[in-house]
Amino acid sequence: MVVDPIIFETVDPAAYRLEVRSWLEENLPQEWRADLPGYKHQTLPELYAWERQMYASGYAGVAWPKIYGGQGMTIREHLILNQEIGRLAMPLSTNSLGKELVGPILLAIGSEVQKYRFIPSLLNMDEIWCQGFSEPEAGSDLARVRTRAEKKENTWLINGHKIWTSLADRADYCLLLARTGPIENRHKSLSLFALPMKTKGITVRPIRQITEAEGFCEVFFDNVEISHDALIGSENDGWRSASEVLSVERATNRMYRGWRFENEFRHLIQVCASEPTLRDLLSNDHYRQQLAATWTDIEIIKSYVLDITKRLEQGGRIGQDGSLMKLHWSEAHQRFAALANEMLSMGWASNSPEMINASQRFEEIYLLSRAETIFAGTTEIQLGIIADRILQLPRES
């Protein structure tokens, strides 16, 4: 989270919470709440319009500077907004990479022109972003990125192949990580670019996900030419800058997770309590123990978020807490998703709208949760970070 305490203003937290809560209650369509019967999936234009409406009402870019289109508030308001978003089973952002990755990176290392050019448009959903980091031979190990950006007289010439590029089929821009020096330099010869996805030479091939959802792609760059001013930050410094930003963003992005998790937990319990065939599960010792463990997991996630907020407010550093939180959340959420499906499967004979809705919701959550230990640094990467940087285990003999 990029926060400058000098120019940022804060408001009464209780009043702000009430304002956000009231706004969401009034404006979020009932049929978009995944924990209510009658839930309907949204179309892409509907989601774009919804996020645009949120931004127009002041509920995007909360802690970003006003001069770049943000709301100029603090991490405290960012947290409150996330808590209120998490409380409701509302749709996820369709421009999350823009808002969670591109915006913070531009604010940290982008040029003034880039900040003015890109930040308001991504907040207003006028430009959707994708992230071009992973490659077929460089999934978790980004030091092996081979997509090359060659500096020509007036342009950068891009050639290569990216994969697992969410939203590439609809994105206007790609945050591209490309090799600008010798591969032997590993992370030290990588640079970041704002690459227009409509440029000649780009081919996008969708990949079908286990959820059957669209939007997962691989992208081929064949002599793609982009202007020099597409470079973000310094040449060959892309990975260092991005990692620095990401170590903070890993902790401050999606702060709603703990509260959304709690919404899901509450939904499961309420469905079990209302369904005659499931009610006994709430008195079953085996399930009670697992529900207690889940609740403990949720409280832990929330405590990470609250602690991180407090430390940022006091000007402190986050360190590697983002890795601890991400690892705990992703695995705890997977355990819960499996538990929820197991419990709900015992209500197979029910055809109540509540039961049908819950079954669909938790099936989706279960499948989606399989990605949670893969994206944004796999479980193995997070364990490596904890071993290397928190425990500081020696690597060499």
Next chain:
Amino acid sequence: MTGHDSAFDFNEITKSSIRACENCAGLSLAAAAIKLAEDGLLNVLAPEPLGLDLNRAFARPMIEAAARHHLSFPLIETLIASPFLALMDPKIAEQVMVGKQIITAARVSSLSADIIEGGIKLNGIVGEAPLVSEAHWLITPVKIIGGGTGLAIIELANLKSKLEPRREFEIGRPRNIVRLNDHCIPANHLISQPDIINSYNCNEMTFRAADLYSCAQSSLDLAISYISTRSQFGQKLVKFQALRHDLARARLVLENGSRLLDNALSDESHLDVTLAKSEFVYSHAASVTPAIAEMALQMHGGMGFTWDVPAHIYLRRIRAQISSIGLAETREKVADRAITKALQIHAI
């Protein structure tokens, strides 16, 4: 937080606690009591003028140091008893605070307390309390005939019944069962106000959790130290990713526990909230710490099964702590709170 808290440096207390526990190595229980009292570890939670009346969070570094240095002295028991002992009998409290007498505590008992003219008559069994044979006093939960629960202090020198030894999972802290038959104690040695009982339970669960996490952290440190120096298959064990990841996972679990412990120790706004957080942290600590200590022992290979490698000492202490407190009952309370809360509309 009391008015005195700001005058005390948490880091300084941590350092002095470690020193105090190191200095107790090899001392008898009686000598350790005097030493710990001189070093200021016994009276931090007791009200003035006997004690310092500090926030209970200050007990954490003391308990952690005691666990790390496998202190036999019943420090947790003294700390949880001290605020109430002063209310019940200031003279005994004074003797305990200066280390001249020792108090231990039982988590479970089937004791019934009958309020009679001139005192309280106790009948039943006191659960596995450590060091009963060497302590002067025992604090124990009781059920009061006529309704309610309480805490009673029993003078161990006056016991007519024989102490029954129980298994000694933990080294240096033998446990006993005490059977009481019409055993009389003074009326002021029973306390029954619900807030005080709840506060006692909060401290007990939270402090035992701190002990468990500290034992697990000490086990983890032992394992890290061992695999960082031991070579197998031509390289240091620490280079094997499987081992690195196991250690990292243990670190995550302990970080999670540390957060629950911070929460439990910091929230004193409503006793019910504090009680819920104490149940949380004890339940979590008791669930996760044995596996960490067992993993640490495993990482030592055959050395882990030797008496000289202290991995087993932490494991024993963890197992003993868990067996002396009603884990199933605590877990059930957490489950009950979780389900009740989830059924409340709009709860955050």
